Amino acid sequence: MVLYPEKPRPGDRVAVLSPSAALPAVFPHPFELGLRRLEERYEVRAVEFHTTRRLGSTPRERADDLHAAFADPDIKAILTSIGGDDQVKVLRHLDPELIRANPKPFFGISDNTNLHHFLFGLGIVSYYGGTVMTTLGRGGAMNPHAEESFAAAFLDSGWYDLRPAESFSDLDRDWADPLQLETEPQMLPGTGWQWHGGEQLVEGRLWGGCLEIVDFQLRVGRYLLDDAAYDGCVLVLETSEELPSAQYVGEVLMCLGERGLLERFSGLLMGRPKARALGQADDVAARASYVEAQHEAVLSAMAEYHPDVPVVLDVDLGHTDPQLVVPHGGEVRIDPVARSVSVRY
DSSP states (O other): OOBOOOOOOTTOEEEEEOSSOOGGGTOHHHHHHHHHHHHHHHOOEEEEOTTTTOTTOOHHHHHHHHHHHHHOTTEEEEEESOOOSOGGGTGGGOOHHHHHHSOOOEEEOGGGHHHHHHHHHTTBOEEEOOOIIIIITOSSSOOHHHHHHHHHHHHOOSEEEEOOOSEEBOOOOOTTOGGGGGSOOOOEEOOOOEEESOOSOEEEEEEEEEHHHHHHHHHHOSSOOOGGGGTTOEEEEEOOTTOOOHHHHHHHHHHHHHHTOGGGOSEEEEEOOOOOOTTOOOOHHHHHHHHHHHHHHHHHHHHHHOTTSOEEEEESBSSSBSOBOEEETSEEEEETTTTEEEEEO
């Protein structure tokens, strides 16, 4: 059974946690900007917990904050500050029965893929996107496209039509410089989506997240369900600011294929690749080559292991801007003929 937790209402309290890296302690400016926007625009009260701004918190301490947020009846949603790289160590300390008994909307990307998978195993829909320091704390203003998606996912229910971004950015900002928060990031013209594979209408539940963390989960193996649980689901993947090579992306998909999992999914939504890192020279040709190589790796793996399902490339989710929200474990509808993708928040 799939459960969509109730959404917060104006005046409610929402938890803001750092179950991965406590980067608000290092970069307070985008975090505090995000908190202000969260409270002012959505009329909720943000509640920080012990480890939200505390560097070096142990996995158990971060799990304790998650337990406290889920168990508190006055907390109506949980937002993460940012991602990280060791959240998988938190999962062993979580009480599944406590969380199952107190379901709440959970928002996060990147390393928070670990928690999305944990909640999926409990039958709870969560939300991939909407972190405080990226979506809400974006320099200049919230991206209007991302703001629309976040508001729909955070406050409302029902179906929402995803659409290609008119412009995008994959350039990190220097969060140590408060002046960066006063200006809009450099945006590039939108490229639309690329459609490949089957032409059949697909409906299913979303599963996936950051490809590197999906790889963590495959290697650990403790928190995955029986393979049959993924039958008919739609795979959603995106890559991080670590800029993994096309070879690595292809190898992860190969392992999903050899494991027999890739063929169980009824479609793939692949996020727009982040193709440049902070401090890296803006080499247009190099960026284009990186994106093309990743596309080729994805399409090659899908053609080998599951050629008859729709594949949509360059969906604006994950580590690029705008950061659209998708419901992890929630419903998605892909119509290759109409070239449309809809999700139920």
